[in-house]
Amino acid sequence: MKSIALALALVAGTAAAAQDAPGAAGSTAAPAPAQPQPSKTTYIHAGQLLAVPGERPRGRSTIVVRDGRIAEVRDGFVAPPAGAELVNLSDRYVMPGLIDMHVHFYSTGYPLQARLNATTTDMEDELLTAVANARRTLEAGVTTVRDLGGEPRGVRALRDAIARGEVAGPTVVNAGRMISVTAGHGDANGLKREYAHIEREDSPHLCDGPDDCRRATREQIFTGAEVIKFAASGGVGSNIAGGLEAQMTPEEMKAIVDTAHAFGRKVAAHAHGKSGVDGALRAGVDTIEHGSYLDNETIALFRKTGAYLVPTMHAFESVIRQGRAGERPAASAAKAEQVATVVKESHRRAFAGGVKVAMGTDSGVGPHGTNGLEFLYMTQVGMEPMRALRSATVDAAEALGRADRIGRILPGMDADIIAVSGDPVADVNRMQNVDFVMRRGVVHKLGGQRQVFPVR
Ligand SMILES: [Zn+2]
Known part of the structure; x- marks a missing residue:
């Protein structure tokens, strides 16, 4: 028994190390590399550098990248030394x-089509689609999701394969499955008896009552969740009428949040x-x-608690369009119309x-891969362009609890760097055409072209 426990402890330790230091995970493959290592120092000449969104751009600069991290940021264009x-x-x-x-790498929108596909696709098919979605997202300039x-x-496997450098994609912070009450936004609503039964056989994310919701939270952490997501209210996408108000009791919500925080997980x-x-x-x-x-009153509550709003305006545009095109079940289309009338005003009020x-x-x-549209939608309801850029870098990093690693171009931070042509502060549509993408020092897109991904 002791040796089994020890082996499990070692496995657990390895998994934790891989999460904390993804770059080091490759060292578990012992054989020496067959080819010489490529140059590990890169000099980037930036015509304009917005090192810290929210602050003034610093003009012509040179970013020195070493071993996947930003080593230095210097004024003007500094010539690279030999070998760099x-x-x-x-x-x-x-x-x-x-x-x-x-994001949801396992989802591809269009619920009616997705329901048909569900009868002909295995989870292996879905995983490969998720791999493609991860790459599309990275090439849109998104280096963390x-x-x-x-x-x-x-999703946990995809997260770790990206961290090991075997698959091209953004760094993934994963929630597992969304915790929900029975018949809530995360339940298998509206499926026929046989399919609903299969779904319910494997639904540790469903919970009723605070004790059960503590269990559901721990189940997601057990399965590898780094963040906890729960459905506090009804949702537009679920195939059930009953509106968009609270589905969980205050006690259930509190049980989830306290349990997640006790395990060091943030809660969405x-x-x-x-x-x-x-x-x-x-x-x-x-x-x-x-x-x-x-x-x-709600806006005052946001300010008091310090919670962030994640507006997801891209999704609202999509569900309304899909509902009107007959691509959503009737219950979902009706809820899409219901939110369409109020959401923009709500977000305008929140931003102001x-x-x-x-x-x-x-x-x-x-x-997937049109993430840059969100900047257009946010600025259309009154957010200043610079604040929109900050919301996807400095502020999002803070909300993730990773402000020491990502969101700014400063020495010591991860070399996650993108570029566009023109000035996105003057024209946020520029963010829809990211033509350079570097993640952890590896160039994935240059001059708008996909680069060969060096699988480690
Ligand atoms: Zn979602």
Whole structure:
């Protein structure tokens, strides 16, 4: 028995190390590399450098990247020494890699089609689609995501393969499955008896009552979740009528938040209606996803708790379009119309009212790889362009609890760097055409072209 326990402890220790220091995970493969290592120092000449979004750009600069980290940032164009590589972005606007706080790599939108596909696809098919979605997202300039709900072991495997350098994609902070009450936004609503039965056989994320919700939270952590997501209110996407107000009791929400925080996990609450948003804020969540109905009382509550709003405007645009095109079940289409009338005003009020905002698209509801549209949508309801850029870098990093590693181009930070042509502060549409992407020092896109990904 002792040796089994020891072996398990070792396995657990290895997994934890891989999460904390993904770059070091490759060292578990013992054989020496067959080919000489490529140059590990890169000099980037940036025509304009927005090192810290929210502050003034610092003009022509040279970023020195060594072993996946930013080693130095210097004024002007410094010639690289012998053996170092030069990336010429002297006519580009360079900034930190983007953080999207809300994606679903396992989802591809269009619920009616997805229901048909579900009868003909295995989870292995879905995983490979998730791999492609991760790459599309990276090539849109997103170097870190939170995956807020998908096949938990599949997303965990994708997260670790990206961290090992075997698959091209953004750094993933994964939620496992969204915790929900029975018949709530995360249940298998509207499926026929046989399919519903299969779903319910494997639904540790469903909970009723605070004790059960503590169990469901621990189940997600057991399966590898780094962040906890729960459905505080009804959702637009679920195939069940019954509105968008709170589905969980205050006690259930509190049980989830306290359990997650005890394990050092931040908590994201899916919440549309006021009772859902207010309940989740009072329970102490770290981020509110969607936030469709926000009045002055709710905005004051945001400011008091310090929680971030993740607006997911990209998803709202998508569900309304899909509903009107007949691509959503009737119950879902009706809820899409219900939120369409209020959500933009809510977000406008929140942006003006001093609510902290972290960018998130909910890609998977809409298409993957068009994350840059979120900047257009946020600025259309009154957010200043520079604040929109900050929401996807400095502020999102803070909301993730990783501000010491990502979100700014400063010595010691991860070399997650992107570039666009033109000035995105003058024209946020520039963010839809990211043509240079470096993640942890590896160039994935240059001059708008996909680069060969050096699998370690
Ligand atoms: Zn979502």
